[in-house]
Amino acid sequence: MAKKSSKERIHKPVVTPESLTFFEKYINNPSPTGFEWQGQRMWLDYLKPYVDDTYIDNYGTAVGVINPKAKYRVVIEAHADEISWFVNYITKDGLIYVIRNGGSDHQIAPSKRVNIHTDKGIVKAVFGWPAIHTRSNEKEETPTLKNIFLDCGCTSKEEVEALGIHVGSVVTYEDEFMILNDRYYVGRALDNRAGGFMIAEVARLLKEHKKKLPFGLYIVNSVQEEIGLRGAEMIADYIKPHVAIITDVTHDTQTPMINKVTQGDLACGKGPVVSYAPAVQINLNRQLIEVAQKNNIPFQRQASSRYTGTDTDAFAYSNGGVPSALISLPLRYMHTTVEMIHKEDVDNVIRLIYEMVLSLQDGQDFRTFNK
Numbered sequence: 001m002a003k004k005s006s007k008e009r010i011h012k013p014v015v016t017p018e019s020l021t022f023f024e025k026y027i028n029n030p031s032p033t034g035f036e037w038q039g040q041r042m043w044l045d046y047l048k049p050y051v052d053d054t055y056i057d058n059y060g061t062a063v064g065v066i067n068p069k070a071k072y073r074v075v076i077e078a079h080a081d082e083i084s085w086f087v088n089y090i091t092k093d094g095l096i097y098v099i100r101n102g103g104s105d106h107q108i109a110p111s112k113r114v115n116i117h118t119d120k121g122i123v124k125a126v127f128g129w130p131a132i133h134t135r136s137n138e139k140e141e142t143p144t145l146k147n148i149f150l151d152c153g154c155t156s157k158e159e160v161e162a163l164g165i166h167v168g169s170v171v172t173y174e175d176e177f178m179i180l181n182d183r184y185y186v187g188r189a190l191d192n193r194a195g196g197f198m199i200a201e202v203a204r205l206l207k208e209h210k211k212k213l214p215f216g217l218y219i220v221n222s223v224q225e226e227i228g229l230r231g232a233e234m235i236a237d238y239i240k241p242h243v244a245i246i247t248d249v250t251h252d253t254q255t256p257m258i259n260k261v262t263q264g265d266l267a268c269g270k271g272p273v274v275s276y277a278p279a280v281q282i283n284l285n286r287q288l289i290e291v292a293q294k295n296n297i298p299f300q301r302q303a304s305s306r307y308t309g310t311d312t313d314a315f316a317y318s319n320g321g322v323p324s325a326l327i328s329l330p331l332r333y334m335h336t337t338v339e340m341i342h343k344e345d346v347d348n349v350i351r352l353i354y355e356m357v358l359s360l361q362d363g364q365d366f367r368t369f370n371k
Contacts, residue, residue, distance in 0.1 A: 014201065014347040022046050023197045027187045030115065030172040032084030033102045036060045036223045039080055043196055043221055050203040051219065057238060060223040061231045064203060070216035072362050075241040076202060076353055078195025079225030079311055082188065083335055085171040094154035098171060102226030105335050109148045113174040116152065118164030125152035175337035183343060190339040194329055194346065195247040196221045201350045202357065214362035225311055232311035236318035243323050244315035245356060247349060250302060250328035264302050266330050268342040271298030272349045273328035277308045279316035281323035283366040288325050288356055295355045297348050302328065323366040327352055
């Protein structure tokens with residue numbers, strides 16, 4: 001019998017209806033950098049049935065552990081935080097100016113609905129912008145950090161403050177999860193709570209398939225990646241892993257205004273992305289590719305130059321050097337409220353991490369470079 005072509009390949013979903021319900025709830029829950037605690041509790045509650053132990057560090061990085069007493073430690077990791085804004089200045093007329101918390105895009109802000117997080121609860125607001133009618137005879141201004149502002153329906157600074165809003169209050173977008181054309185998951189913060197979801201699914205599969213690992217597996221959902229890989233730095237120092245496999249998102253480069261010469265040729269729906277970078281340990285990466293090929297998991301390749309810009313860099317250069325690899329999920333419209341990922345890519349990233357974990361040995365040494 002002839003083999004089926006890649007186009008004819010029958011896709012068997014890894015994500016279950018039950019886990020998809022969690023994914024939607026998890027994405028809709030805000031987890032801005034520095035304020036991830038509620039999402040971390042939600043994630044740990046989902047993970048607990050599949051691991052032997054859980055804990056949260058001083059800054060909110062959440063960890064589930066399989067075989068916590070094992071001497072050899074393997075990490076699979078994603079980051080939990082999403083981009084957001086901080087209240088920076090409140091005018092006497094009750095308008096609010098903001099600064100970034102992470103890589104928030106000022107150009108998409110006008111007309112967006114937001115949630116301002118206060119000790120009194122959520123306060124609704126919008127990013128205002130002058131109507132087109134009022135700009136017709138004037139030089140067009142583009143959105144910048146100096147001219148975008150929030151309107152929460154107040155007419156004075158005192159009224160704003162009475163709602164519990166103050167300088168330093170964090171602001172997140174309101175947009176929620178959806179499925180587009182039965183093909184894409186769409187929402188804010190898929191960068192990178194999709195990663196947190198996928199590593200939790202790996203733990204679920206290990207439990208459901210009754211796999212016994214010869215090492216300790218640490219399922220890590222780090223905080224503060226969006227401001228410089230800070231959560232990963234802290235937890236890498238605490239766990240002191242022997243191997244780290246990181247998952248994050250990367251750019252789908254098939255949409256307009258993206259230069260493939262500089263950004264590479266990557267596409268949603270064509271599989272996980274394997275990266276080449278100084279922080280990616282060459283022999284671990286070779287094994288990752290061999291695992292993908294052996295298990296017929298489609299994958300793409302990306303060159304990341306000097307650094308990956310992901311938590312891979314933090315783990316790789318910790319503790320005297322930790323063999324690390326990066327598995328990326330192609331994503332459209334990064335750092336917007338309509339980030340898009342392909343359902344089959346999510347399944348295949350889960351499959352690749354799962355099979356890679358099963359391929360590792362207790363005490364495996366990746367230092368030999370004479371392959």
